[in-house]
Structures are given as structure tokens and as C-alpha cells.
Amino acid sequence: MTLTEQQKAFWNENGFLAYDQPLLSPEELEAIGRRVIEIASGARPDLPEQVFSVERAVARGEITDVEDQDRYRIMRYLHKYDDLVLSICRNPKVLDVVEDLIGPNIKLYTDQVFMKPPFHGGEQHWHQDSYTWNFLASHDHVTCWIAIDEATTENGCLRYLPGTHAFGWVERDHVPVLLEQIKASEVPVPRAPGYGVFHHALTLHSSGPNHSPHRRRAIGAHYIRSEIRYIGLPGNYSGPFLLMRGQEFPGRV
Secondary structure (H helix, E strand, O other): OOOOHHHHHHHHHHOEEEOOOOOOOHHHHHHHHHHHHHHHOOOOOOOOHHHEEEOHHHHOOOOOOOOHHHHEEEEEOHHHOOHHHHHHHOOHHHHHHHHHHHOOOEEEEEEEEEOOOOOOEOOEEEEOHHHHOOOEOOOOOEEEEEEOOOEOOOOOOEEEOOOHHHHOOOOHHHHHHHHHHHHHHOEEEOEOOOOEEEEEOOOOEEEOOEOOOOOOOEEEEEEEEOOOOEOOOHHHOOOOOEEEEOOOOOOOO
């Protein structure tokens, strides 16, 4: 067991956990930071277009004179194409915590690199990760979010609404109504480089815009239990999902 009883109790009550030990070494941080720049700068022309999401202000043509890496908001699915990203998703320090939270049979749903460039990095509105995972028969999933750069309240660290994982799946149109009632409970979670935060797929979270001169890059890995069923339309199945730890089960994800 990696987590203490106090950490598990905090998770159960709040739906997130700022982990107090580094998850990436300085060498790993340097390597992933360098790899992010390479990919964002066009070093991998073989990557499909859906890997990249352009920052909104750039897409609208409001921002033009920026470095290549500062054009992007998110790069996703990189574990399929890059061994370094896959190795971070397989990081035993991360999987030990995930196992304590969702059990021993763990699959990777996907990864995301959040770019949050200086001065024009956009806001991520309040949401549940499960909103885009509603083709799975359970919402008992977990995300590990690790800071590559220092994440502060000024450059857009993650913010959580504690306990909202207990509300169940919330229709997106109903989120603003809920926010009016509980926004005062918001908790910002700054993170030093290499440190992470784990959150439940139903926990409402957001991140503010980056108006600072400092990048706020981070890598996120989303994990699901290999026992769960896919209940979406057959043509929309995006698996098979990679087994990270434990065992697979016939007829499940």
C-alpha cells in the first residue's frame, strides 16, 4: 500500500489528492520537457492531426508571433507514438497510487500534454472527465496530472470543487447551476515540477488562463479499471486500451 489511511480518507471525501512525493525525477522532467518542444515544433510529421489542439487565441488569428510550442493547447494520444510518454504512463510511482485508488487491474485510457502557453494560454472551464467517458459502464476512473513546469495560481494551476465526485454524473448544461451553489468551496492546487495531483473522473475541476510570462505545461494520464464494460456504440470504440498492471478480462475494455 502506497497511500496512508489519511490520504485515502481525503480522497474519499474530496475526490482529489495532491500527492506529496515527486512522481518524476529531474532527469525525467528534463527529458519530457525537451520531447514536448520537439513534438510541438514539428519533429514528428508522422503524427496524425487529431493529436494537436491549437490554442483558441491562435486559432482565431489573434496571436500569430509565437514559438511553435506556444501555438498548442493540448497534445494527446502520444503514448501510441512516443516511448517516453508511454514510460511516464507506466511509471510505477503513479501506478502504485492508482492501484490504491481503483484496484490492481489497470488500463490506460489515454494521455494528454497540457501546454498552457505564456500570456495567451486559455481557461479550461469546469468539467468532469467522465463527460467524455460516458461510453464506459463505470465512472470510477482516475487521472494523474503531473506538472512539467511550476503550476501556480497565476499561470493556471488546477482547481477543484471538493466532494463533487459524490454528486454522480452531471449534465454539462447543469454545471453552471451547480457552480452558483458551491463555487465558494473551490480549492486551487499549485504544483512544483515533477509533483502531481490525482482526481476522480467525476470531480469537477478547471484551470484558469495563463496571463503570466511562464509556461505551465503538464502531462496527464487517465486510467480505467480493466474489469469495466464498454457500453457505447460499436463503431465508436476507441480501444483496445493498454494494460498497465494486473490482468485483462474477456469482453471488457
